[in-house]
Amino acid sequence: MSDSALSEEDDLLAAERAFGLLDASEVRAAEARADRDPVFAAACAYWDNHAAALAAGGGEEPGEALWAAIVARLPANDGGGVPVARLRRWQALTLAATAAAILLAVIGGPHIARQPPLTPAAVTPAAPLIATLTGKAGTVTISYDRANQKLLSAPNGLEVGDRAAELWVIPVGGKPRSLGVIAAATPRWQPARLPAASAIAPGATLAISLEPQGGSPTGQPTGPVVLTGSVVQA
Amino acid sequence: MIDGKPASSADMPADMLGALLRRVGLGDRAAFEALYRRTSAKLFGVCLRILPGRHEAEEALQEVYLSVWRRAESYDPARGTAMTWLITMARNRAVDRLRSGGKFTPAPIELADTVADGAPLATAIIEEGQDTARLAHCVGTLEAHEAVLIRTAFFEGATYAELATRVAMPLGTIKSRIRRALAKLRACLA
Numbered sequence: 001m002s003d004s005a006l007s008e009e010d011d012l013l014a015a016e017r018a019f020g021l022l023d024a025s026e027v028r029a030a031e032a033r034a035d036r037d038p039v040f041a042a043a044c045a046y047w048d049n050h051a052a053a054l055a056a057g058g059g060e061e062p063g064e065a066l067w068a069a070i071v072a073r074l075p076a077n078d079g080g081g082v083p084v085a086r087l088r089r090w091q092a093l094t095l096a097a098t099a100a101a102i103l104l105a106v107i108g109g110p111h112i113a114r115q116p117p118l119t120p121a122a123v124t125p126a127a128p129l130i131a132t133l134t135g136k137a138g139t140v141t142i143s144y145d146r147a148n149q150k151l152l153s154a155p156n157g158l159e160v161g162d163r164a165a166e167l168w169v170i171p172v173g174g175k176p177r178s179l180g181v182i183a184a185a186t187p188r189w190q191p192a193r194l195p196a197a198s199a200i201a202p203g204a205t206l207a208i209s210l211e212p213q214g215g216s217p218t219g220q221p222t223g224p225v226v227l228t229g230s231v232v233q234a
Numbered sequence: 235m236i237d238g239k240p241a242s243s244a245d246m247p248a249d250m251l252g253a254l255l256r257r258v259g260l261g262d263r264a265a266f267e268a269l270y271r272r273t274s275a276k277l278f279g280v281c282l283r284i285l286p287g288r289h290e291a292e293e294a295l296q297e298v299y300l301s302v303w304r305r306a307e308s309y310d311p312a313r314g315t316a317m318t319w320l321i322t323m324a325r326n327r328a329v330d331r332l333r334s335g336g337k338f339t340p341a342p343i344e345l346a347d348t349v350a351d352g353a354p355l356a357t358a359i360i361e362e363g364q365d366t367a368r369l370a371h372c373v374g375t376l377e378a379h380e381a382v383l384i385r386t387a388f389f390e391g392a393t394y395a396e397l398a399t400r401v402a403m404p405l406g407t408i409k410s411r412i413r414r415a416l417a418k419l420r421a422c423l424a
Contacts, residue, residue, distance in 0.1 A: 011420065012416055012417065012420075015416045015419070016394075016412075016413075019384055019388045020329070020387045020388050020391055020392075021394050021397075021412065022394070023393045023395060034313075041312075041313060044313070045314040045318075048318050048322055049315065049318045049365065050365070050419075050423060051322070051325075051388060052317070052318040052322055053365040053368075053369040054369055054370075054384075054385070054388055055284075055321050055325050055389075056276060056279070056365075058283075059275040060275060060278050060279050060282060061274070061278065062274055062275070062278040062295055066274070066292055067270055067274075070296050071263075073300055074263075074303060172307070172308075173304070173307035
């Protein structure tokens, strides 16, 4: 039994989710609930395990060539030639940089070493999301106004030569998604590119890569990534 | 299993697969290959049960492992074992593939004629480990039509609404039947 504190109705809901009976919106609602309700999450885990057992009877070796086919497709799925380990290192570095910046900002107080939560418990919908992107090519501040779906880019000493500066959002554990080319010399408000902009959330990484004029032809970064920063709630 | 060994979550320490998955999440390709070698036969079995034909199942299996590579970071041991996470991913990708491209036609289901087929043989179940055996036993205690409805949901991605259409019954009737079956399953599994 998953948990005696869970109502029978909710336990059945966890079972319905595990066996695939719910429609997409019901699944999303159940998953949001599991994110904030550990008892319900435990019931989901219990039923997922049994549903997986339904699928798991028997096994068969796939063709020997399949592994090579998977390996051949790996780089294309990790950001157009940017090794995934490097991307993840950026994420770790920018996370560390954010933590360090907060440490510097909050001088004094014995509790300053506490890690800031990546997802604040209470988020005011109107509060903008911001990121300061830093790197050798300069600094760019990005502010995303979710209510009006507008993106402000404010470059400071950004050097891009004859290339275009393309902005990317990299969700935690996800692939880069293009937010479009930003103006390299002047601050600019522009309409946020949806649905990619919906991935801008606390903890996500923003990055700027140098691309051919007009932006990356592949939908993934093709040039060097010159600036990165983590998204925080303003 | 080709090598004759069971490959359920019971036969390998859960933390070993979980540890491999965590290393995959850090971009460790050697761990990814080790994970593939240990789990691909089982996940291929999942794809084969859902998709018609070996070629389709192999295409799906590629997508499964590419998703594993991209999303291993999001695996949370508190939400279940690594094997359950992998099987769920395989089931979801295979069902997505089955239903994409407009080739899939949800066939009517004649509940009156259903027989409890498609279940693995008892000997195969015993080799698969306790979780699978227990679930198979409990599914076996359901009425044939109840088992068919649950299996159709799981293996064809049919929601309540689609099942109601396919058996030509009101949504409320089909819901209460399936929920009764799920309650029976729960009692049997407890």
